[in-house]
Amino acid sequence: MNEIGKGSPRPIRSVYGEGCIAAHALDLLGDRWALLVIRELMLGAKRFQLVRAGLPGISASVLTQRLEGLEEGGILRRVILPDPAGVQVYELTELGKAVRPVIDALCRFGVRLPGHDPKKFISPTALMLSMAAMVDRKAAKEVEVAAGFDMGRESFRGELENGRWEVERGAAEGDVVFAGSANTLAGVVYGAHPLAHWLGSGTVTFRGDPATGQRFLDLFRLTGRAGT
Structure with a gap:
């Protein structure tokens, strides 16, 4: 370049x-x-x-x-x-x-503040970074999964490494692959419904083993304790 x-x-x-x-x-x-x-x-x-x-x-x-x-x-x-x-x-x-640790810290601090509305716009990159900040690192050390996310104009691939969600922009590839809008996938990652709820919704496309996908999603929570 x-x-x-x-x-x-x-x-x-x-x-x-x-x-x-x-x-x-x-x-x-x-x-x-x-x-x-x-x-x-x-x-x-x-x-x-x-x-x-x-x-x-x-x-x-x-x-x-x-x-x-x-x-x-x-x-x-x-x-x-x-x-x-x-x-x-x-x-x-x-x-x-x-500046990355500053953004990570703001994610962890922001989730503790009242009034957060997850239905507002979230960019694909913002979703991926929030997942890196909010992953349950203790539980993630027991899981080895590569995951891809296809959000139209942007796609990502990442994997769990030593309890961390390491992600980069690139082709949506992995053991499990999720496709949909960023806001919809934010609901899949952080919402109350299990993956099975989304599979027939028509708003999310999923490739891979659903049990593995659910195990991956269970590592992410919008709570003040995540990232520890």
Whole structure:
């Protein structure tokens, strides 16, 4: 891939005027939408329109501003994919990838706050990252399953490794494969109904052994204790 505009990160404009290193980080990450833009790139590079598809509340102009600011801060970079694609995408730098524990911690903190509405829009990447944060790591150490998720414009493959859900963007492949919209699959993963309820619903497609699929789904709960 060819990198565009390669150079050293620019000094971050101080918003809070403090020497606190947390405040220094928030000078860059505290802008509205900034963390969610990073979230959308956490599992792989994306074109502008695909980033925006994961953030339906953002305007094109604001997204452009956030991408430019994060690029100036060394969080992401623009690259041109090799032919035959030959298109520009945005991808996180190593510094940008280091934001992952912050997003994981926000997931675990957010689930403890009242008022969460799981019926609101959730992006495919957001669902995958929430699963990584909310997996029951103790129980997951006893399970070895590779799983794929096909959500239309985005698909993912991952597996349980040492109690963690390790996932990346790519072809939906694995011992079990789930297909549907992100919001529907969020209901499959976190909802009260077992997998059998969804198999005849017409909204979810499943490949693999249903018992294995259910065992996999049982590892994920929207509770304050998950991820421990």
